[in-house]
Amino acid sequence: MRCGGPDITGIITATATPSTTCTRRATRGSGTRTSAAPQWDKTDYEAVPDLSAYPELVFLNKYEHIPTVLLIALCAWIDGWTGLVVGFCWSTVATWHGTFMINSLAHVHGNQRYVTGDDSRNNWWLALITLGEGWHNNHHAYQRSTRQGFRWYEIDITYYVLKAMSWGRLVWDLGAPPPEVVRNERPVGKAVLEKVARQLAETFNVEQLVADARRAQGAAQQQFADMRHQAEDRLAEMKHHAEDRLAEMKHQAEDRLSEARHHAEERVAHVRAQVQQAMAGVSWPHFPTRDEMRAKAAAMLPASPSLDAIAARAHELLAERVAQRLAVVR
Numbered sequence: 458m459r460c461g462g463p464d465i466t467g468i469i470t471a472t473a474t475p476s477t478t479c480t481r482r483a484t485r486g487s488g489t490r491t492s493a494a495p496q497w498d499k500t501d502y503e504a505v506p507d508l509s510a511y512p513e514l515v516f517l518n519k520y521e522h523i524p525t526v527l528l529i530a531l532c533a534w535i536d537g538w539t540g541l542v543v544g545f546c547w548s549t550v551a552t553w554h555g556t557f558m559i560n561s562l563a564h565v566h567g568n569q570r571y572v573t574g575d576d577s578r579n580n581w582w583l584a585l586i587t588l589g590e591g592w593h594n595n596h597h598a599y600q601r602s603t604r605q606g607f608r609w610y611e612i613d614i615t616y617y618v619l620k621a622m623s624w625g626r627l628v629w630d631l632g633a634p635p636p637e638v639v640r641n642e643r644p645v646g647k648a649v650l651e652k653v654a655r656q657l658a659e660t661f662n663v664e665q666l667v668a669d670a671r672r673a674q675g676a677a678q679q680q681f682a683d684m685r686h687q688a689e690d691r692l693a694e695m696k697h698h699a700e701d702r703l704a705e706m707k708h709q710a711e712d713r714l715s716e717a718r719h720h721a722e723e724r725v726a727h728v729r730a731q732v733q734q735a736m737a738g739v740s741w742p743h744f745p746t747r748d749e750m751r752a753k754a755a756a757m758l759p760a761s762p763s764l765d766a767i768a769a770r771a772h773e774l775l776a777e778r779v780a781q782r783l784a785v786v787r
Contacts, residue, residue, distance in 0.1 A: 555587045563593035571598035572645050572761040574652035579611070589613030599638045603631040607639045645763045654770035657754055661745055661775055667782040669743075695724050744779070747772045 500518055502509040509515055517524070532544035567578030577597040584591025584606065592605040592613065599607075606613030622628045637643045645653070699721055745753075750768035758764065 555583075556590070558583060559587060559590045559593055563591060567591070567594070569594050569759045571595070571641060572649065572653055572758050572763060572767070573597040574645075574649040574656075581611075584612060588618075589615040595634075599634045601632045602634040604633055607634050641760065642762060644766070645761065650763055650767055650770060653758065654767050654774055657750065657757065657767060657771035658774040658778065660753065660757070663775070663778050663782060666744065666775075666779050670779065670783060691724070695721055745772070745775065750775075 500508075502515075508518065529541065529545050532540040534540075536544065563578055563580050563583055564576045565578070567580035567583070569576075569578055571594055573594060575597060577594045579594045580591040582591065583593075589605050589612065590596075592607070592611050595607045595611070596602070596605050603619060604613055604616040605611075606616065616631075619628055619631060623631055635643070644650075747768055750772045751765060754764050754768045754771070758767070761767075
């Protein structure tokens with residue numbers, strides 16, 4: 458399936474993705490490169506078979522400066538130096554900055570509707586000046602969608618233009634977000650869940666939890682050591698007393714021996730009760746519960762059907778990190 462179209466005022470370009478759904482992510486601006494990194498100078502057509510399937514897109518990719526040169530000539534022909542400076546230079550710089558702001562301001566200012574594992578946000582005024590790109594959190598939530606304004610009130614001029622072009626069969630197969638995605642009812646994927654759970658676990662002070670655990674461990678070990686010595690002394694005393702009693706009672710009836718055994722069992726039960734009481738008195742450190750994790754996730758993240766799963770995984774990750782630190786620091 459094919460999805461393509463002409464450049465709209467140097468800003469809108471529709472290309473094909475490997476999923477064969479129409480998108481406008483691949484090409485922007487006047488067609489010039491903004492990165493001088495040599496690894497991007499040659500296109501790997503095997504990685505983008507949809508691109509190599511259409512000669513006109515391969516031609517534009519190979520001779521990317523032709524549209525730029527033609528636009529420069531057109532601006533100069535229309536209004537001379539003024540047309541060149543304002544029509545080309547100013548507009549190109551404005552387009553660049555509008556594009557750059559999506560990966561900067563749209564990760565700082567705005568609101569998040571979806572859990573995406575990053576700080577992408579929807580920003581209405583960036584959407585206006587970039588013709589729809591400001592609905593950045595929507596885009597991160599479902600990148601196969603051509604339409605970035607998922608709701609009717611989210612203005613997406615680029616999508617409107619592409620939709621109009623589809624009526625003339627200039628482009629087709631425009632991708633749209635499924636209803637469950639728009640309603641935020643789809644659970645996040647495993648990769649996003651793992652990433653967000655790690656971010657949530659990292660908000661807790663692992664070093665403080667480890668220090669508290671080690672202090673409690675040391676106090677408990679000292680108490681148990683003292684109790685063990687006391688128990689050993691009492692058991693030795695009981696053993697000696699039982700041996701003396703047994704020596705005296707060899708000639709006595711079996712009921713006296715049973716009485717001595719019962720007395721010894723009572724003393725052992727008494728020692729066990731003291732151990733349990735001492736354990737109950739140990740001040741164990743507080744470790745965040747799953748409910749506390751869930752509450753913090755709800756405060757940090759947008760509403761999502763995956764919050765319980767994120768909190769549960771974050772609880773596991775935090776426990777693993779504390780256990781690893783306790784195993785290392787001895």
